[in-house]
Each structure stands twice: as C-alpha cells, then as structure tokens.
Amino acid sequence: MVEEKSALPVAESARCPAILISAPASGQGKTTITAALARLHARQGRKVRVFKCGPDFLDPYWHELASGQPVHSVDLWMTGEADVRRRLHEAAQDADLILVEGVMGLFDGNLSAADLAQRLGLPVLAVIDAAAMAGTFGAVAYGLHHYRPELRWAGMLANRVATAHHAELLQRGMREPQLWLGAMPGVQLGEPAPKPKSASLLPERHLGLIAAHELGDALQRLDAAADALAQTPLGQRLWQAEPGQPSWQDWCVDFMPPAQHEPQPEIKPWLAGKRIAIARDAAFSFIYPANLDCLQSMGAELCFFSPLAGDALPACDAIWLPGGYPELHAQALAANTGLREALAQHVVQGKPVWAECGGMLALCESITDLQGAQQPLWAVLPGRVTMQNRLGGLGMQQLVLPMGLLRGHTFHYSRLDTPMAFSTRSSRPGAEVHAERGEAFYASGSVRASYFHAWFASCPAAAAWLFGATIEG
Incomplete structure (x- = not known):
C-alpha cells in the first residue's frame, strides 16, 4: 500500500x-x-x-x-x-x-x-x-x-x-x-x-x-x-x-519552501488578450513546460500547430517557433507551402515571431546536411544553414534585452551564414555582455531569432517583449 x-x-x-x-x-x-x-x-x-x-x-x-x-x-x-x-x-x-x-x-x-x-x-x-x-x-x-x-x-x-x-x-x-x-x-x-x-x-x-x-x-x-x-x-x-x-x-x-525574502521575478498581464501560435511536433519539440506556464501567467492564450502534419497557421497575434530537429524534416517542412506563405504574410503585417534555434533555422533559405545535400526551407529570413559534426555552441548563456536579462542556454550542431546584422549577443554567466563566444540575437522586421534557448521565468518582462508586449517603466 x-x-x-x-x-x-x-x-x-x-x-x-x-x-x-x-x-x-x-x-x-x-x-x-x-x-x-x-x-x-x-x-x-x-x-x-x-x-x-x-x-x-x-x-x-x-x-x-x-x-x-x-x-x-x-x-x-x-x-x-x-x-x-x-x-x-x-x-x-x-x-x-x-x-x-x-x-x-x-x-x-x-x-x-x-x-x-x-x-x-x-x-x-x-x-x-x-x-x-x-x-x-x-x-x-x-x-x-x-x-x-x-x-x-x-x-x-x-x-x-x-x-x-x-x-x-x-x-x-x-x-x-x-x-x-x-x-x-x-x-x-x-x-x-x-x-x-x-x-x-x-x-x-x-x-x-x-x-x-x-x-x-x-x-x-x-x-x-x-x-x-x-x-x-x-x-x-x-x-x-x-x-x-x-x-x-x-x-x-x-x-523547505523558498525564504519569504527571496526576490521573485515580477509577472504582470503583459500578454493579456494576445493569442500565441506555437509550433509543436517532432521538428519543433524543444519546449519547457515552465515556459508555457510563464506565457499563460502573463495572460497569453496559447494554441498549437504542427508544420509536419501540414497544419495551417492558426489565427494569432504572435508566433513561437521553438527548437527541435528541422534538419531531420526539412523536406516535409518545405512542402508545407501554405504555412510558408502564411508566415511571410504574418511578418509583412508586422506581427511578432520568436524563432529559437531550430525554429530560426526553419525560417532560413536552405539547409545542407552532413552529406552535402541542400534542401530549401521557408526563406522568411536570409541565410543558409550547414550541419556539422562538431558542436557549434554548448552551455549556459544569458541574453540582455531591453526589458531585462534572460537566462538560458545553447546547444547546436549547425552553422548559420547570413547577411543579417545581429543586434546583440548572449554571453556566458558572469562574462562580459556581447562577448564573442555568445550567440547572435537577430532582429529582422518583426522576427526575433537566435540559437539561444530562453528560460522565460528568469525575466518574464523580457519574454513578453519577445512576443510584442509593450512594457512601460
């Protein structure tokens, strides 16, 4: 018993x-x-x-x-x-x-x-x-x-x-x-x-x-x-x-519970009334449940769609393309032309997109695998991805954004060649911000993208900003 x-x-x-x-x-x-x-x-x-x-x-x-x-x-x-x-x-x-x-x-x-x-x-x-x-x-x-x-x-x-x-x-x-x-x-x-x-x-x-x-x-x-x-x-x-x-x-x-005096990150309804569409399937599976909890605690309505299943983009105010394995499903992703066009239109309308690691790769023009074969992708962002045998990034990272410092990490086996200029870089814990070893953070129109994986609860205000929230003070 x-x-x-x-x-x-x-x-x-x-x-x-x-x-x-x-x-x-x-x-x-x-x-x-x-x-x-x-x-x-x-x-x-x-x-x-x-x-x-x-x-x-x-x-x-x-x-x-x-x-x-x-x-x-x-x-x-x-x-x-x-x-x-x-x-x-x-x-x-x-x-x-x-x-x-x-x-x-x-x-x-x-x-x-x-x-x-x-x-x-x-x-x-x-x-x-x-x-x-x-x-x-x-x-x-x-x-x-x-x-x-x-x-x-x-x-x-x-x-x-x-x-x-x-x-x-x-x-x-x-x-x-x-x-x-x-x-x-x-x-x-x-x-x-x-x-x-x-x-x-x-x-x-x-x-x-x-x-x-x-x-x-x-x-x-x-x-x-x-x-x-x-x-x-x-x-x-x-x-x-x-x-x-x-x-x-x-x-x-x-x-024991945390001490009463320990500071907790401020959470306000910054995303109230916002509907966020989140890609979720075998190509986009790197999602912390705590990140979903954080978005909902700020008032966001979450809806999910599967690019691999051929889903259309749901009606939404913002999009999250999480990390995962787009390199294993590049052909199927490219075949979803309706979604590709809807994503492009979403960006033309100035609606926010947060593209994280594999999500960023899927938005690029093409990906080249370890055998040298090239596969077109969604071409929403300028840039070409190359898979490689050695690690391209590994370890804890912090990213300073206008609303505060997000903590997270990086882990990838690919390289992005892009004409996009990065607006900032992540850095290792305790290291100088904008250090060369950090991951580039790109802002292209309404798209914000990086190899950096964010832990939203470390700075909810910064996470809300990624999805287009206007935060005063």
Whole structure:
C-alpha cells in the first residue's frame, strides 16, 4: 500500500523520499536508470515526480512517460535556487517519491549537481559505467564518496555489467559495501542480445537521446529497464522501514519552501488578450513546460500547430517557433507551402515571431546536411544553414534585452551564414555582455531569432517583449 500524504501548509517543510541520480561523467546511463526507477515505482502504484537538473529537452520526455507526471527542469543558475526550492517543495506535498536526474558528471560545472544535492540535502546515487573495469570500480566509488564529505549518499549502481561474475568482481572491490546498490546489464531495450559498446538503454542522436514520443515501443523499453532494475538491491529496497532493513524511508528529505525574502521575478498581464501560435511536433519539440506556464501567467492564450502534419497557421497575434530537429524534416517542412506563405504574410503585417534555434533555422533559405545535400526551407529570413559534426555552441548563456536579462542556454550542431546584422549577443554567466563566444540575437522586421534557448521565468518582462508586449517603466 502507498502511504497517503496530507497537504502541508505552504510555510512548513514537506517530507518525502528523494534521491539525486548522477554519474562520474556524461554517457554513463543515468537517464536510463532514472527512468527505469520512476517506471518501477509508478507500476507499484506510487506517485513519482521526476526533475531534470540543468538544461535538457529530451530526457524529460522519458521521465514523463515513465512516471506519468509532468517533469520540470531545476538548475541553481538558470532557474534559480528559489524556483528549485518552490518546485520540489510543492512536489513533496503530494508525491510518494522524488527523483532528480543530475547533469554531466556529479562535480562538473560551476554550479554542479553536487551543489544542488548539498543545498537541498538530497542523497546521491552514482551510476557508474563499469563495462571496462573490475576492481577499479571500487576506487571510483570510493573517490566519489569521499571527494566532498558534506554530501549525503544513497549508494553506487554499476551499469553495463556483462555477467554475474563481473558483478561479483565489482562488488568485491567496494571499500564500503553498504553503498553497493547492484548491477545493471548493458543491453538495448527491446533487443535480446547485449550491446557491449552501448552505455545507455535508450537510443541516441546528435543532440542526445531520441525522445520517447518518437518511438512506438518506448513504454516497452522502459518496462524492460524497470524489470532489470527490479533484480538489483536498489530495485528490491523496502519501501516501508523494517527493523534492521534498509528502506526508502532512510532517504527522506525535508523540503523547505523558498525564504519569504527571496526576490521573485515580477509577472504582470503583459500578454493579456494576445493569442500565441506555437509550433509543436517532432521538428519543433524543444519546449519547457515552465515556459508555457510563464506565457499563460502573463495572460497569453496559447494554441498549437504542427508544420509536419501540414497544419495551417492558426489565427494569432504572435508566433513561437521553438527548437527541435528541422534538419531531420526539412523536406516535409518545405512542402508545407501554405504555412510558408502564411508566415511571410504574418511578418509583412508586422506581427511578432520568436524563432529559437531550430525554429530560426526553419525560417532560413536552405539547409545542407552532413552529406552535402541542400534542401530549401521557408526563406522568411536570409541565410543558409550547414550541419556539422562538431558542436557549434554548448552551455549556459544569458541574453540582455531591453526589458531585462534572460537566462538560458545553447546547444547546436549547425552553422548559420547570413547577411543579417545581429543586434546583440548572449554571453556566458558572469562574462562580459556581447562577448564573442555568445550567440547572435537577430532582429529582422518583426522576427526575433537566435540559437539561444530562453528560460522565460528568469525575466518574464523580457519574454513578453519577445512576443510584442509593450512594457512601460
């Protein structure tokens, strides 16, 4: 039976079992383990809330499918500590279990997953890719455990383990055996044979994991991962405490709401009466749910359309073209000539467009893939896009606009060649504004476009300005 939880007054703490799932580095399989753990407990009737540390559009799709609950991003810089505390406190009031997936390696970044775990008192589970090690696993585990003594630990889970004997060697190397939480096999979900060179149970592409909604067997993959995890000490850990037995109640966290004095970004009905049309499909899928919440909190009416499905542009006052994978669907996008013409007419009428990363690319004249093939696009903006094997931009970014500073990030494998002059650039956190390494911000007529992905709640007034709001003062 799942223990019922009563609602708590906002001013009080909310107590809930919770862990942060991290790893020594990216690519160790922490997303797979997080999703498998969420699926395992959701199948047992528990309400699981999953959060993703750092900027990420793809992993949350898997976590939402696994848990059946909305997934939000938490980050000490991009979303801010007050926002992190508020979201986790609210979740803890009615969730049975909270899982937070870390970003990169546990200690990587100026504000790392370890920093988040330490500030909130989250026990840490480290997922370690053990495919090419035996006794050294224990040394890695020991180093992680003792690197920062202030951290609270749940334990270590070995991933990509080949055999039962391999698992025995890994466990035997542990200096602190109480931290051993088991071993997971390195097999692809839905496939019977091991894939020794695959660290993840979920398929990937150039910007990360393939989103769950793009795979017809996504839920079966998650169930297979949950079944494998159920055979480990972590998967078999008791839910309710029993004398002398480890349980999830050992990992309870008292989540406090943000302090009353912590400043919150001002939100006013700057977009009241405005209807914003948002492209949303496999080509334009990089949308934070919190950004939609922010637009609605400012009074906007949201409507969605699918360029890939051949949808016409809905009647609207402004358009948002989010990031995604237009490079994978360039031919289908170009074929929607009715939408292309409607977009051009929208711009002629002076109505606002915010085109973010992939949305900006779709508005350009053409895109050239890695094989050198060129495909026409919508040609609303002058410029040609070239896909490339190396990263064109990666990391946290801030963008100063007339209404304030927006926080966000960048991540792309393409290059834009355009005669458009940029009006400003984003910059790294703490760096000088207009630094050369930042992303260009273009203003062409009523179109505002950039590789920069914005977190709207960091400055709602600036977000409203992107969609044509007139803000006084």
